Amino acid sequence: MHTLWVREHNRIAAILKRLNPHWRPNQLYEETRRIVIAQVQHITYSEWLPIIIGPSLMNKLGINVLRNGYRNSYDPSVDPRIASEFSTAAFRFGHSLVQGIYRMISASGRQSTLILRNTFNAPGILQNNPEYVDGLVNALTLQNAQTLDSRITQELSNHLFETPSTRGFGMDLMSLNIQRGRDHAISTYNAMREVFGVGRARTFLDLKNTTPEELIIRIQGVYRSVDDIDLWIGGMTETSVPDGLLGPTFGNIVGRQFQVAQNGDRFFYDMGNQAGSFTPGKG
Ligand code: HEM
Numbered sequence: 001m002h003t004l005w006v007r008e009h010n011r012i013a014a015i016l017k018r019l020n021p022h023w024r025p026n027q028l029y030e031e032t033r034r035i036v037i038a039q040v041q042h043i044t045y046s047e048w049l050p051i052i053i054g055p056s057l058m059n060k061l062g063i064n065v066l067r068n069g070y071r072n073s074y075d076p077s078v079d080p081r082i083a084s085e086f087s088t089a090a091f092r093f094g095h096s097l098v099q100g101i102y103r104m105i106s107a108s109g110r111q112s113t114l115i116l117r118n119t120f121n122a123p124g125i126l127q128n129n130p131e132y133v134d135g136l137v138n139a140l141t142l143q144n145a146q147t148l149d150s151r152i153t154q155e156l157s158n159h160l161f162e163t164p165s166t167r168g169f170g171m172d173l174m175s176l177n178i179q180r181g182r183d184h185a186i187s188t189y190n191a192m193r194e195v196f197g198v199g200r201a202r203t204f205l206d207l208k209n210t211t212p213e214e215l216i217i218r219i220q221g222v223y224r225s226v227d228d229i230d231l232w233i234g235g236m237t238e239t240s241v242p243d244g245l246l247g248p249t250f251g252n253i254v255g256r257q258f259q260v261a262q263n264g265d266r267f268f269y270d271m272g273n274q275a276g277s278f279t280p281g282k283g
Helices: 002-019 025-052 055-061 084-088 090-096 124-128 132-142 173-183 189-195 204-209 213-222 231-236 248-263
Strands: 101-105 111-115
Touching: 002 025, 002 132, 025 055, 025 248, 055 248, 084 090, 084 173, 084 231, 084 248, 090 173, 090 231, 090 248, 101 132, 111 132, 124 132, 173 231, 189 231, 189 248, 204 213, 231 248
Parallel strands: none
Antiparallel strands: 101 111
């Protein structure tokens, strides 16, 4: 992804340089950077977030993309910092989407297969194969992500950071996520249910409004109390909301983070009345 955006940066910089031959390198860089940030923000809020948390939650949070005009929601008292519950649990939902095997198609049409475990700590693959980035981007665009559910590919649950010297064994990202949540002493799943109005569960059965019964039984098999459920586990076992991929608890944690990221950022690309706001001609 980083390579993709560096290439986009260079594409825009070339256009701006043609239009503004008098600009110094620093101005060219800063103006290009601002446009690329706007592109990332626009794609994130207009195409990606609606799929992840659903348009109705976005509406409720007031973070849907405007069809025209400016957003005037900048509030200097908003704290845009990342919540631990977001980084250490909710936003890791992406681990369930990761594919284990990629069908690479290079720019010249050459096909090959990439197995995720072979890529860990192996930057040489990229260095030695000029077709690698294009092949991977094609794979990622042509191939579906895995379903968002309570499972993740074995490449991440058994073979994470595997190298030839570890002889077929790697780490388990699910366990790392659980352990990291405990290291950071983040809120429990039940506490987060209460915060976001999903309803504090008094018994395991109370999870029925969000979680399939067969998963409740499995959860009950490993936790003594409903108050012990790790946020990562509780969030990943919730059923998706009708118009999004995440369940209500993770959806709200993710939605709220993107809400403060927008309202706490006076440079957000469609924020109006700010010194750096885009003019209509640029927007
Ligand atoms: C091949 C794909 C991926 C691999 C190998 C991977 C691996 C990892 C690893 C090893 C960690 C650190 C775990 C720890 O020790 O706590 C991590 C953290 C994290 N991952 Fe992933 N991940 C992948 C894809 C994703 C995706 C698709 C998302 C979200 C859409 C995601 C979101 C996160 C987040 C939010 C963190 C915590 C970052 C932080 O707090 O600094 N990851 N990932």
